[in-house]
Amino acid sequence: MQKQVAVVFDSAGTLLHMYRVAKEASTGIILEDIQSTLLVAQKPHRALVVVNADLEDIAYCDPQLTLYSLIDKYNVKLEISCASRPFRVDEVYRIIRKSNVCISDVNDVISIVKGHCPDIFYLAAGIIVDAQENLVSYVLSTGGRMYSDTPATIRLLQDMGADVFIASGDGYHNLEKLALSVGIPMNVVHGIATTRDKERIVRELKENYDSVVMVGDGMNDILALRLADVGVLTVQQGDERPQILREAADVVVDNILEVATVVKNMFDLHTLQKQNQ
Numbered sequence: 001m002q003k004q005v006a007v008v009f010d011s012a013g014t015l016l017h018m019y020r021v022a023k024e025a026s027t028g029i030i031l032e033d034i035q036s037t038l039l040v041a042q043k044p045h046r047a048l049v050v051v052n053a054d055l056e057d058i059a060y061c062d063p064q065l066t067l068y069s070l071i072d073k074y075n076v077k078l079e080i081s082c083a084s085r086p087f088r089v090d091e092v093y094r095i096i097r098k099s100n101v102c103i104s105d106v107n108d109v110i111s112i113v114k115g116h117c118p119d120i121f122y123l124a125a126g127i128i129v130d131a132q133e134n135l136v137s138y139v140l141s142t143g144g145r146m147y148s149d150t151p152a153t154i155r156l157l158q159d160m161g162a163d164v165f166i167a168s169g170d171g172y173h174n175l176e177k178l179a180l181s182v183g184i185p186m187n188v189v190h191g192i193a194t195t196r197d198k199e200r201i202v203r204e205l206k207e208n209y210d211s212v213v214m215v216g217d218g219m220n221d222i223l224a225l226r227l228a229d230v231g232v233l234t235v236q237q238g239d240e241r242p243q244i245l246r247e248a249a250d251v252v253v254d255n256i257l258e259v260a261t262v263v264k265n266m267f268d269l270h271t272l273q274k275q276n277q
Contacts, residue, residue: 004270005263006209007157008202008224010216011168011178013237015256016144019117021109022128023139025101032112035239036128036140037218040084045132047083048140049092050171050192051125052076055110058125063104067127067136068096070103079192081126081169082220095129099136109141121145122174146181147236149257154182156260160267163209167193167201169220199223211266215259217241222248230266232259 012018022031022039040046051067053076061070070076071093078096080087106125113123120143128138157164165188168175172191179189190201198214202224205212214221214228217237225231225248233249234256235241246252251262 003163003209005160005162005211005213005266006165006205007162007213007215007259007263008165008167008198008205008228010198010218010221011166011170011175012142012144013217014215014234015146015150015166015178015182016121017147017237018142018144019113020140020142021112021116023105023109025099025105025136025139030108030112031138032116033239035218036126036142037082037220038242039128039138040082041219043130043132044084046128046130046137047087047092048081048169049127049129050079050081050169051106051127052079052171052173053125055123055125058103058106058110061103063102063107065103066099067101067103067106067139068093068099071096079171080194081192082194087131091131092129095131095134095136096127098134101127101136101139105139106141109139113141113143117143117145119145122177124170124174146178147256149255151182153256153260154184156257157263158183160260160263162263162267163188165201165205166190167198167224169193195220195223199227202227210270213259213263213266215256219245221245225249230262232262234259 040048123143126140130137167190175191211229213230214224215232217234231249233252
């Protein structure tokens with residue numbers, strides 16, 4: 001027997017308000033409060049890569065140490081968060097090996113995020129690589145804190161009987177802290193989920209639930225938003241969303257708490273349908 005409703009949340013920008021900073025590797029220009037997924041989408045051979053290093057340890061490294069040397073010396077794992085085309089990790093390593101990006105570049109963006117977000121919930125670092133130009137385009141850092149209504153939203157959904165999932169491009173270390181804070185078990189948390197992964201997760205859930213809701217805010221959510229029975233685009237982050245992303249969603253909300261209303265209406269509809277059978 002199928003369950004009624006599954007709700008899948010992206011994390012960054014959806015459950016968490018984010019502040020993102022990018023440093024253009026070729027010029028050193030700093031771009032603040034950016035959308036990293038849009039930087040990826042600007043060109044057809046780019047990928048956003050999570051650098052799974054201990055950021056506190058990075059702060060004490062030689063600033064002139066290259067990123068590749070850090071990765072090689074400490075066996076740092078890289079994971080592809082999203083890409084504008086299918087990407088392999090070995091492509092990323094090959095590009096980084098030829099890059100002059102240093103620890104100082106990473107620390108530059110991390111320090112800006114920390115300075116802007118004193119009540120930061122989690123901190124992450126990464127890069128954007130371009131396989132066509134064979135270079136590291138940007139060095140990134142991102143920090144996030146929960147929206148004030150995030151815990152209440154998850155609690156309301158669970159009280160209704162909805163099963164709540166997370167499918168995010170973020171790493172498991174940061175997602176574990178988030179999931180524990182809002183009462184979502186880790187066995188339903190999908191980390192380092194690409195655009196295609198999120199679509200696959202929604203497709204698989206549709207086989208076991210009457211309805212699947214996808215809640216996201218970025219271009220890496222677009223396929224899942226389209227495939228879900230109800231795609232909910234959140235614009236609480238405050239920055240502009242591309243029209244193509246808005247068109248992929250069935251509902252646009254400016255506060256995450258509105259997701260609970262959407263799901264309640266679905267439960268009411270299921271109840272009515274059963275009564276009429």
